[in-house]
Amino acid sequence: MDQSVFLPQGDFGQIFERLREAGYRVVGPAEQEGALTYDVLESADDIPVGLVDRQAPGHYRLEQQNHRRRFDWVGTAQGLKPWLFVAEQPLWVAREVEGGLRFEEVRETPVPTAVIGVRACDLAALALQDRHFLDGDYPDPHYRARRESLLLVAVNCHRSADTCFCVSTGDGPEVTFGADLVLDELDQGYLVKAGSERGAELLARLPGRPVRGWHKRRAKALRKQARTQQRALPSRDLRGPLYAARDDMRHWQPVAERCLTCGNCAAVCPTCFCHRVDEESPLDGSLSRAVRRWDTCFNDEHSYLVGHVVRKSAEHKYRQWLTHKLAIWHDQYDRSGCTGCGRCITWCPVGIDIVEEAERLCREVGES
Ligand code: SF4
Ligand code: SF4
Incomplete structure (x- = not known):
């Protein structure tokens, strides 16, 4: 599937609007106590602009830069894990009733959730968590319900942090699977590509313009730039x-x-x-x-x-x-x-x- 459009910078909010119309709450990067993390957002204006993260062993700082890009950071403090395998999950309750105990399973109906800003390494991690929680004879019903109501808008990394080494694990920095929409952020706007049927439906409702050759060349150069990483694991199989x-x-x-x-x-x-x-x-x-x-x-x-x-x-x-x-x-x-x-x-x-x-x-x- 190679459907893509160019969305001018000023139209970014349209992605947000289409997701809301489709019934999703929108989760995206938000600044909390000096770090970026995923949180529920009310509008596209809630996404901070011009922020860059500086990461090193035991070190994380956000820097305000003089540009309007929304996704120039590399990693949020947490990935997708807390949205699926939640940190605290009620499983069941046993109540005392006349003559014994009554066991009640806890089942919640998750809110359909669209996450904007997801990176390739976190999609790879999600695929691993899917294998753990969904494969086998006893899939986890809580994880499955959240997973089935999840839509993912990923962003290709255009730079790497000093701590990144996804090239050596084979999981990034470019998004190759697992997302419904994939963005490349340029100064002028976004290359938006569909990665699934749901993504293609959303894409068709965006006020996108045709993708030009220079859009593709610029995005490709930025993706290549992100492949320069200081760290590499000695082997994928240790x-x-x-x-x-x-x-x-x-x-x-x-x-x-x-x-x-x-x-x-x-x-x-x-x-x-x-x-x-x-x-x-x-x-x-x-x-x-x-x-x-x-x-x-x-x-x-x-x-x-x-x-x-x-x-x-x-x-x-x-x-x-x-x-x-x-x-x-x-x-x-x-x-x-x-x-x-x-x-x-x-x-x-x-x-x-x-x-x-x-x-x-x-x-x-x-x-x-
Ligand atoms: S983060 Fe992990 S490796 Fe570092 S001190 Fe804590 S337990 Fe040890
Ligand atoms: S670098 Fe590897 S081990 Fe460390 S947090 Fe990321 S996925 Fe986990």
Whole structure:
């Protein structure tokens, strides 16, 4: 499907209007406490203009630039994960009734949601979360309901942050699948391309103009510019070095000396799916509520087994996170669990860098 139009800068709000007419609430980039994150927007004017993000290990700053582009930033603090695999999901309630208990499943009807500004690495992460939550004998009904009511307006990255390495994972920076509409943002406006039937229907209702040759050439040059990245994983499949390093804790001590086991890396990672289920009851004991909450392999409770915490130390916890992410995922899902978004590097309070750690381990075990 190669349907595309050019939408002048001043007509950007039309995308918003068409999405609202089609019954979607619109979610897009918003500034919160000095960082960009996805939030519900009332109008296209809510999207900040001229913002650029500067990212480095343990560092994120927004800079106001003297231009009117809306998507010159690279990454939001969170990807799509919180909109599908929500951080807190009520599952069921057990109520005390005469003669016993009554169990009630919690089912919500999600609001149809269109997300504007999604990047290639986050679409790749979404595909991984789809495999985890939807494939197999027991698809997750909460995730599925939200996923089915989701429409995605993606944007091709035209620059990379210092923390990006999606070229080496094969997941970006150009959007190649998974979006309903794909935008390239130029100073004068947007190249808008349909990626699905729903996207084509929206596109047909936009006041777009024909795409000119120079639009395409400029967009192609900007996409190429984004492929220049400072970081690269040593290989897409690191099972060899990571399994070789597994039982020698000397490989894990250097990172464990710095790791605070805070779990930020897993919380911001768009593919991490670990969770726990809490049981909650009011003081009168009349009911019990089961609530699923995000969890990470950095919590003691996450590896608690019959009175024993299996992974107590930072060495064991970080080893679990990295080995699962870059090695075991291949056995589970036929690819690594990393799409190169760089969030775990940016949001680690002590600046631990997954690429540096992978490189170090490869060096130490003599493999790459
Ligand atoms: S491991 Fe880090 S770089 Fe890879 S997808 Fe997760 S947050 Fe992004
Ligand atoms: S690697 Fe960084 S973000 Fe992850 S648990 Fe350790 S200190 Fe926290």
